[in-house]
Amino acid sequence: MEKLVSALVFLLLFSFINGTESRKDPPPICSSSCGDSLEIRYPFRLPNDPFTCGDPGFELRCENNKTIMNFHGGLYYVKGISYDDHTIQLVDVNFSDDGKCSLPNRSLSTDEILMAIDDRYPGLVNFTYSYTLNYVRCSDSSVGSVNNSMVPCLTRNSSHVYVNVTNWSSLTSYDVPKTCKVIAMAPAFYEESVPVNPSYETVLKMQQSGFQMVWSVECRDCRAKGRGCVYKSADTTFLFECEKEY
DSSP, X not given: OHXXXXXXXXXXXXXXXXXXXXXXXXXXXOEEOOSSSOOEETTOBOTTSOTTSSOGGGBOEEETTEEEEEETTEEEEEEEEETTTTEEEEEEGGGOSTTOOOXXXXXXXXXXXXXXXXXXXXXEXXXXXXXXXXXXXXXXXXXXXXXXXXXXXXXXXXXXXXXXXXXXXXXXXTTSOTTEEEEEEEEEEOOSOOOSSOOXXXXXXXXXXXXXXXXXXXXXXXXXXXXXXXXXXXXXXXXXXXXXXX
């Protein structure tokens, strides 16, 4: 009888320890896709993934077999995610087709990204190849420096639309003649030399190249605690950690 009781006690104790340990196990590593051969895994997720997969703050959408990200009211196709470098490449949904003549889905300047409007995406990947496409509407065709590249499908007799390409900074009010108005902006990442007055064909390529941002769960969590996020070391360019408290 004593042996039976001892055996039962051992089994209960083993079950309790085993159950406690299993609750400490990390959530399973999940991976899904949207039909565009893009691997989606932590921290990213799709709405229909199990709740243990990914981070709700990094949820993407799947429409017509294409992965879509909503970034501050604008819709972007996700063209690539690097889980090693912690970078993501986005293309405005209005710029996805070759030769498509359109304004961006949502006006977004490179300055807005640099000002860290979103703690999940703390910056651009490369300043050297980062540009801003400034879409300018003018009532006069003789407007000097802003008439770099005419947008043919948006230009009418009394309304001329141009794309002015600047480095990562946007046009200022001093750069725009009184007869013109900036109607939209779009960031672009383009690893080729861009001439001072690029052709509209070059602008189309820049639109379709999209832009690249850094993503970081650590940065988001640090700032949620009211602390800044800093690079982990000089050798980990896009890996962050919370700044030390002094």
